[in-house]
Amino acid sequence: MASFDFQLVCESGNWPDEDVLENLVKEVISAAALLLEQEEQQPFPDGEVELSLVFTDDNDVRGINAEWRGMDKPTNVLSFPAFPVAPGEMPGPMLGDIVLAFETVEREAGELDKSFNEHLTHLLTHGFLHLLGYDHIEKQEAELMEGLETRILAALNLSDPYQGTDPV
Numbered sequence: 001m002a003s004f005d006f007q008l009v010c011e012s013g014n015w016p017d018e019d020v021l022e023n024l025v026k027e028v029i030s031a032a033a034l035l036l037e038q039e040e041q042q043p044f045p046d047g048e049v050e051l052s053l054v055f056t057d058d059n060d061v062r063g064i065n066a067e068w069r070g071m072d073k074p075t076n077v078l079s080f081p082a083f084p085v086a087p088g089e090m091p092g093p094m095l096g097d098i099v100l101a102f103e104t105v106e107r108e109a110g111e112l113d114k115s116f117n118e119h120l121t122h123l124l125t126h127g128f129l130h131l132l133g134y135d136h137i138e139k140q141e142a143e144l145m146e147g148l149e150t151r152i153l154a155a156l157n158l159s160d161p162y163q164g165t166d167p168v
């Protein structure tokens with residue numbers, strides 16, 4: 001199974017303690033990687049795979065989103081792969097960065113009637129899949145990605161976040 005080295009930074013926002021976040025990140029990414037290895041034959045490099053996570057606020061994410069995606073608004077999660085990779089291809093030893101916005105995550109959790117941790121778990125899974133080349137632009141890609149998210153969350157004993165919806 002893949003081994004990960006997490007670089008975790010809380011820049012701003014009312015995030016839980018870094019130890020709590022790190023434990024959640026380890027649980028989620030390990031479950032996701034294991035499912036991908038076993039069910040999708042996703043390879044990972046030997047040795048530790050680096051993954052950077054930035055926990056910040058809507059203001060910071062808005063600026064990043066505007067700069068890198070041309071969208072001047074906050075969003076829940078942004079993913080920046082270190083190297084381009086297609087699903088199923090071997091990623092490099094540095095996967096990339098996942099950036100999360102506290103206020104948006106908290107608001108969406110309330111709107112979805114989910115706990116903060118459950119929604120955060122979904123977004124960590126979503127961001128991780130983006131780093132491995134998965135996307136949801138086209139309907140077929142969205143169905144694949146959302147199916148993987150659902151299976152990973154089920155492995156973590158969490159409900160299907162897309163139940164009753166069409167692929168994004």
